[in-house]
Amino acid sequence: MSRILYFAYPGDLEIRTGGYGYDRRILHALGKRGWKVEALPLGENFPQPDEHALAHATRMLETVPDEAFLLIDGLAYGVMPEVAQVLSARLKLVALIHHPLAREGHLEPLVKERLERSETEALKHAHAVVVTSPATKRQLAAEFGVDESRIAIALPGTDPGIQASGSPDGVPHILAIGTIIRRKGHDVLVEALAENADLEWTCRIIGNRSVDAAFTQELEDRIGRLGLSGRISLTGQVDDTRGELPAADIFALATYYEGYGMVFAEAMAHGLPIVATRAGAIPDVVPQEAGILVEPGNAAAFGQALRRLLQDRELRTGLAAGSRRHGATLPGWDETAATIEKVLETIT
Structure with missing residues (x-):
């Protein structure tokens, strides 16, 4: 052959x-x-x-x-x-x-x-x-x-990853990775974060900004109108996202659909608790012990899930441990x- x-x-x-x-x-x-x-x-x-x-x-x-x-x-x-x-x-x-x-x-x-x-x-x-x-x-x-x-x-x-140690300044850092297109639901994430503006957090959204430049601009404008420009950054594409995961406390992606979702596997390899949606293959990839899943497009539910993790350190620690265990089996x-x-x- x-x-x-x-x-x-x-x-x-x-x-x-x-x-x-x-x-x-x-x-x-x-x-x-x-x-x-x-x-x-x-x-x-x-x-x-x-x-x-x-x-x-x-x-x-x-x-x-x-x-x-x-x-x-x-x-x-x-x-x-x-x-x-x-x-x-x-x-x-x-x-x-x-x-x-x-x-x-x-x-x-x-x-x-x-x-x-x-x-x-x-x-x-x-x-x-x-x-x-x-x-x-x-x-x-x-x-x-x-x-x-x-x-x-x-x-x-999935490549093995080191256990995430979180933000060095103690302020919970939320990481999202996904091309800046509508399917990834970054606008839903931004609205969910706005509902938690009373809490301490920072957020970094990593993804190619040029695939849908109009949506990227729309997202930036929305972040500005909500007064979150100093807390949410649209970083753009990076060569190796694995270098971003260890300094995060929560991985969050409000995607409308995934055929698998490699970023979730990478996040679990680093032991990050996850907030995501019950869309496409995500329930197959992210078990209950690793994160909280809500319906796609529901900014209020996504915001509530984030609030739970931001306010409940014990829950966050438990999901992080479950995430790390599952990541080791991939x-x-x-x-x-x-x-x-x-x-x-x-x-x-």
Whole structure:
């Protein structure tokens, strides 16, 4: 069996998002397992490519030799059903789905419907589908008609972390990590923090500011109107978020949806108590012993959960210990790569 894998991805693989982080780490881990990985950049404008972008991506994919293994990131795969049909006839085609494109959130109804149709059709042509959580497997089976026998779960790996020691000045420091887009719910977090303005805390929101510059500006304006500019900082993208976790006291992310949520796993590896939402795969990732989960979009409930942790040091300490215990049980990246390797080996 050939040990060459072609991996096709849209956009910039170096962008600091969970999905691209997963891609980078599995490519490295597969290389360590003896695979030669050939990266195929498909270009920009996904998951809503124009005619030119789609033509460019198609030309890149046509360069893959017959009978080769081809793994395509779902950010592109789901909008290329016709291309997938052609590729599946001559390649060992695998789709990597971080979460369904139509579940991105805050999509126009017509866009959501189009993405659902496109991805449903594209998934019919994959010889196998790799997902990053049990929740996404359930979703693809129930909502997109994918036979569960064709779906493999390759949980993201998590690097070991040191126990967070918290803010050195004793003022609870709340950390949020996630690209500044509407789906991440940073506006909900800001409103929740405003409801706790009477308490001591600081908050740092780390994430790429340029993906949705208009929303970033809207968020900054909201922070200013609420009089919280001195307490909440929008830091922007950092190369290694693990360096930010040890100095935090609470990890909080009010996201509307996650296909897994690697930042939660990283937070637990460092023993941080978590406030998050019951959205997508998060209940699978964050157990009750590690944090408090509320309904997405509910700033009042999110604020109440934060208040409990800010005011109750014993609760915060207990959840931190539970978080640390669970974080120690999470798989490493070699296990993730081994799962994907097994998928490739079973394709005939």
